[in-house]
Amino acid sequence: MITIQNVRKTFPIKGGEFVALGGVDLDIADNEFVTVVGPSGCGKTTVMNILAGLETPTSGQALVREKEITGPGPDRGVIFQQYALFPWLTVRKNVEFGLRTAGVGRDERRERAQHFIDLVGLHDFADALPRTLSGGMKQRCAIARAYAVNPSILLMDEPFGAVDALTRVRLQEQLLQTWSQEKRTVVFITHDVDEAVFLANRVVVMAARPGRIVEIVDVDLPYPRTEELRLSPAFTALRNRVWSAVYHQEPIA
Amino acid sequence: MITIQNVRKTFPIKGGEFVALGGVDLDIADNEFVTVVGPSGCGKTTVMNILAGLETPTSGQALVREKEITGPGPDRGVIFQQYALFPWLTVRKNVEFGLRTAGVGRDERRERAQHFIDLVGLHDFADALPRTLSGGMKQRCAIARAYAVNPSILLMDEPFGAVDALTRVRLQEQLLQTWSQEKRTVVFITHDVDEAVFLANRVVVMAARPGRIVEIVDVDLPYPRTEELRLSPAFTALRNRVWSAVYHQEPIA
Amino acid sequence: MTVVQVDTEVTTGSPPPPERRRRGVPKSLWNALSVVLGVGVWWGFSLTGFDIPAPPEVLKRGGELIADGTLADDVLASLGRVLAGFVLGVALAIPVGFLMGWYGVARGLLEPWVQFFRTIPPLAIIPLAVVLMGIGETPKIFVIFLASFLACVIATFQGVVNVDKTLINAARVLGAKDGTIFARVVVPASTPFILVGMRVGLGSSWATLVAAELIAAQQGLGYRMQSAQLYYDLPTIFVGLISIGVLGLLMDRVLLLAERRLTNWQERR
Amino acid sequence: MTVVQVDTEVTTGSPPPPERRRRGVPKSLWNALSVVLGVGVWWGFSLTGFDIPAPPEVLKRGGELIADGTLADDVLASLGRVLAGFVLGVALAIPVGFLMGWYGVARGLLEPWVQFFRTIPPLAIIPLAVVLMGIGETPKIFVIFLASFLACVIATFQGVVNVDKTLINAARVLGAKDGTIFARVVVPASTPFILVGMRVGLGSSWATLVAAELIAAQQGLGYRMQSAQLYYDLPTIFVGLISIGVLGLLMDRVLLLAERRLTNWQERR
Amino acid sequence: ACGSSDDNESSGGTTKVNFGYIADFNGASLLAVADDQKLWEKHGIEVSTKVFTNGPLQITAINAGDLDFGYIGPGAVWLPASGKAKIVALNSLGNADRVIAQPGITDLAQLKGKKVGVPEGTSGDMILTLALEKAGLSATDIQRVPMDPATIVSAFASGQIDAAGIWYPLLNNIKQKKPDLVELAKNEDFADSVSFPTAFVAGNEAVSGKADTVTKVVQVLREAMDFRAANHDKAVELTAGLLKQPADAVKADAANSKMLDSKTLDGYTADGTVDKWLKGMGDYFVGAKKLPDNPDPSTYYLGSVFTGAASK
Numbered sequence A, B: 001m002i003t004i005q006n007v008r009k010t011f012p013i014k015g016g017e018f019v020a021l022g023g024v025d026l027d028i029a030d031n032e033f034v035t036v037v038g039p040s041g042c043g044k045t046t047v048m049n050i051l052a053g054l055e056t057p058t059s060g061q062a063l064v065r066e067k068e069i070t071g072p073g074p075d076r077g078v079i080f081q082q083y084a085l086f087p088w089l090t091v092r093k094n095v096e097f098g099l100r101t102a103g104v105g106r107d108e109r110r111e112r113a114q115h116f117i118d119l120v121g122l123h124d125f126a127d128a129l130p131r132t133l134s135g136g137m138k139q140r141c142a143i144a145r146a147y148a149v150n151p152s153i154l155l156m157d158e159p160f161g162a163v164d165a166l167t168r169v170r171l172q173e174q175l176l177q178t179w180s181q182e183k184r185t186v187v188f189i190t191h192d193v194d195e196a197v198f199l200a201n202r203v204v205v206m207a208a209r210p211g212r213i214v215e216i217v218d219v220d221l222p223y224p225r226t227e228e229l230r231l232s233p234a235f236t237a238l239r240n241r242v243w244s245a246v247y248h249q250e251p252i253a
Numbered sequence C, D: 001m002t003v004v005q006v007d008t009e010v011t012t013g014s015p016p017p018p019e020r021r022r023r024g025v026p027k028s029l030w031n032a033l034s035v036v037l038g039v040g041v042w043w044g045f046s047l048t049g050f051d052i053p054a055p056p057e058v059l060k061r062g063g064e065l066i067a068d069g070t071l072a073d074d075v076l077a078s079l080g081r082v083l084a085g086f087v088l089g090v091a092l093a094i095p096v097g098f099l100m101g102w103y104g105v106a107r108g109l110l111e112p113w114v115q116f117f118r119t120i121p122p123l124a125i126i127p128l129a130v131v132l133m134g135i136g137e138t139p140k141i142f143v144i145f146l147a148s149f150l151a152c153v154i155a156t157f158q159g160v161v162n163v164d165k166t167l168i169n170a171a172r173v174l175g176a177k178d179g180t181i182f183a184r185v186v187v188p189a190s191t192p193f194i195l196v197g198m199r200v201g202l203g204s205s206w207a208t209l210v211a212a213e214l215i216a217a218q219q220g221l222g223y224r225m226q227s228a229q230l231y232y233d234l235p236t237i238f239v240g241l242i243s244i245g246v247l248g249l250l251m252d253r254v255l256l257l258a259e260r261r262l263t264n265w266q267e268r269r
Numbered sequence E: 001a002c003g004s005s006d007d008n009e010s011s012g013g014t015t016k017v018n019f020g021y022i023a024d025f026n027g028a029s030l031l032a033v034a035d036d037q038k039l040w041e042k043h044g045i046e047v048s049t050k051v052f053t054n055g056p057l058q059i060t061a062i063n064a065g066d067l068d069f070g071y072i073g074p075g076a077v078w079l080p081a082s083g084k085a086k087i088v089a090l091n092s093l094g095n096a097d098r099v100i101a102q103p104g105i106t107d108l109a110q111l112k113g114k115k116v117g118v119p120e121g122t123s124g125d126m127i128l129t130l131a132l133e134k135a136g137l138s139a140t141d142i143q144r145v146p147m148d149p150a151t152i153v154s155a156f157a158s159g160q161i162d163a164a165g166i167w168y169p170l171l172n173n174i175k176q177k178k179p180d181l182v183e184l185a186k187n188e189d190f191a192d193s194v195s196f197p198t199a200f201v202a203g204n205e206a207v208s209g210k211a212d213t214v215t216k217v218v219q220v221l222r223e224a225m226d227f228r229a230a231n232h233d234k235a236v237e238l239t240a241g242l243l244k245q246p247a248d249a250v251k252a253d254a255a256n257s258k259m260l261d262s263k264t265l266d267g268y269t270a271d272g273t274v275d276k277w278l279k280g281m282g283d284y285f286v287g288a289k290k291l292p293d294n295p296d297p298s299t300y301y302l303g304s305v306f307t308g309a310a311s312k
Ligand SMILES: Nc1ncnc2c1ncn2[C@@H]1O[C@H](COP(=O)(O)OP(=O)(O)OP(=O)(O)O)[C@@H](O)[C@H]1O
Pocket: A011, A012, A013, A018, A019, A020, A038, A039, A040, A041, A042, A043, A044, A045, A046, A047, A081, A191, A211, A253, B131, B132, B133, B134, B135, B136, B137, B162, B164
């Protein structure tokens, strides 16, 4: 259970402060799949950083299971918009990082890492350094790394942004499948409205200046979501509703 | 006129070499708009780097107007997949960088820079440093910077990858509009099949292992391309053709 | 997806580091505490029979040296030398470090000698400096110059080598030639390294002062300490040490300020 | 979209830099050329009447010192001291630099003293070191230790401050605590800085050797040079200088090799 | 202070002694001889010698308890005089110091206004001061340029300074470059007022607490002195071996000092000559402001210990 209560976040800038989030309220139930969409610069990453414990709200508070978030923890896995791979570690070592931290033994670690490396299709690059990977491969490595520690809350900031269409569909399906098998809370940021609707229980639409929630759209479509569903009128209706919620804002930040 | 003749590119890796491009041939006419799609890791960025003059082919050659490419030049503007903003310069200074290099005077420089900053919707952030920008804003800044020097060839590597839906549509329209007003050659890499078809004269579909061109799809749709066009059967047919060209490859790199 | 069971306790221990710096006791207070502690240790040592003068004794001697103007003269003389040598050293080190990092040939030619001279004690340079440059201010400044140059050139070089390739590529495709790339990409991007070099170089400059002022100095803190050493005049040596330390600290603070201005674009903890 | 007319000539000047390094004359050839040039300059100087011995004279003296075993003993003695001091200095500097970069309190407490001692000439430390540590190996190693520690700590500190915040955040969200972050993120990420520090520190260690061996050394390169100075035995001094230079160069090469291994993950020009 | 009875050292077993020296003929010859002639073993002492580059550092080490005995040149005699240590034996009279000038300067008076290099606090400094005094010049009449000894060699040879207070064997190197340099003053010019003694020192505590050891060490030194006086060439050879220097250089070095033997020193101690030397040094140091006043030599020169060692 994640609770965001009247969270404001301002950044000091030259000659004053910039209001990145101006009073955000949101409750996310356990095991819910929430996607966040909104124009660039509306504060999506900021919300995620606060949930991850990497930023503290200027006022208001963010709670996980009634406890205030005071720092990051392995219960909340994060996929960063900028990949944030450790450049000195191979793909495998990157994926194993969280497992080592958690004290998982060598053999088990290796096995689990291999599983997630295969999942994101990097089997042939398991021993490559990040600098030899393409943009999409880096992002897939970051996904494998976050999945590997199996956090109960998964915070994902545009995780499929640099991934090609096919892999993207596959990763979406994988994500949903895993989620339905072992329920967990997922907060998923995307700028792709289709993706937002396809994945979510609820779509949170944010607006900029100041960053705020303008609409929350419940997606009452059944799981498992299939490719046919994408073509269904119900999906299209929801998609259009979210689209117009994003659209009929002031154009760009 | 860009000519790519039997270009191979290999990277040395532990215990051998990795064939990133295995014999690519492609001619791009002056003022053509070519988009490149393909699975992650298939060598799209590598092709672009060779055209930009940042990498040299292992064998074969790449020519611009019959002259072999030996290095980067201001005739070829580049937008990088990783933004590559100068972190110590404000948005405005970043956009002005290429203009200063070209010796454009102070006032004119400022004016032009402002124009492109407005275009990408960063007017309120003109004097902000990159570290205070969101992911999408960084990418927009990189776009403004490349546009500002008005190169005759524009090489764009997933330029709208981190940009939200609305801005994306707007930037696509802007790009096409500018392109039809003052023609130039555009090589545009994307992993979004819709985007590839929507923008291009020709869509180049690449495959991985080794990186190669598997199909070139001519897009005989009229310009200007409109939102209605996206819904037309002709568009859908082309889109499906490209989609299946990408799809019916081996799944992931 | 395989189930992986990992410890999922919520970390409540440490607050996020970026905030940590801003609140709490101000740093200058810790500085002050640290100085007080240090002086306490020194006093303790001097009381427990070690052959070093106690703080009051040094203070008294310092008062005398200030009163008769010696300290002011010495400080001025030394400060001038250190500043001149340091500034020249840094000013040369940055372009040379760039050349070494950028052009393989320059690196091949210069590196052995830079490495070689870095290991040569300044004391050994002095006779040569005197032969080549006489006994005026030039050889003194030269010895200091060499110390700061050598510390700084290595750092600049490393900085240039470490500049993010993507940024250089970005500049190149925007039409920048080597000169522009140097001035507008490599220098700002390697500022953190160059600043390490400058700070280490500043330390070396002061540390070399005593050696430099072996060369026919009429005044200066190094000279004063040197002659006090012959006279076993420990309080004067301590006054000299403290003056050098304090001046070095002040100059370092100026560099830090400059750094804050120059690298405020960085995301830092 | 406004039309912007910019010079659009195709650059044909310089090939892309990442390639430049790999082809052409190998770097060691330039190194060799540079050494030959340097020796030539030296020989030239010695011929034009400057008071320095010519290369053959130094070579001859070197041969003698090698033949009677003195050089080997001296080298061993000095190498041991420098290695011990350097390794200890670096080993302490890395955690201390980390503490200073990470914890505001540690920084506030330690920084004034690190800065202070950096400006203190090693020559001035010697009497103090003798008083506190006697005349055995301890004070000699201590003086060298201090030099390398101080150069390295500042670089490590700067390295820690410059570590990409995103990487630290990535480690934190993967459950890493401060200790793990230090060992597995901060250390590797600041390796380039630490290596600058180690290389500068290595230079300082050797440069301090002469000062260190003022303290009742029975053998060692610094001592040999010192005693040769009593008789103004320039060839021996030059043999000492060259030995120090060559040893320093070799150790630097080892560091460079280590660097290449440790930072081969970096994209570098 | 001598002859105290609280001497708890066993007279049978060997006593360990740390002995500091400077690596030139004056400083090292007695140790070379004593070692060669097994004089230490003879007196039941196990010696460990430590080489230093100057006197003051040895006195620092003595006071820190790391060294028992040391060797100082004339320039450092003010340290025992100010109570930092005690002189247990004299060694030689320095004869190596000169005031030299570039060709063309023929007289001390011509130094007025000239650049004169001087290694401060050394015997070179002393001879320059004495020479100026003799010529009726004050310290401010010349441009005094303090530099270290090796620098003087290069500075003088390359003509950067007009004159210098310096000593052999360094002077030999200058002579190679400037054979026609002029020697304006030498130690002997001042023999009647000041001599330049080199000496062995011990810590204040050792002298009161370990009188027996001091006596044994002085006995070793006495015997070594006599051997050195009788076998000059052999002493040179032994010293050259210890210092790893060519014998020629050491021989030239040895020629510049007047070595003393124990008989002579006993005589000089008895008739007050030693006190006169030390008094003269003290006057100089007071003039040079290194000493506030000139103490009675008997407070820091243990003449009775030196002569007393002969009869034991
Ligand atoms: N350190 C900072 N200093 C000043 N302003 C900042 C800082 N970090 C973020 N901001 C501002 O806060 C706003 C929200 O940023 P955020 O990164 O949360 O946007 P976002 O919704 O994730 O956008 P995108 O989709 O482009 O990634 C932006 O306008 C940004 O300029």
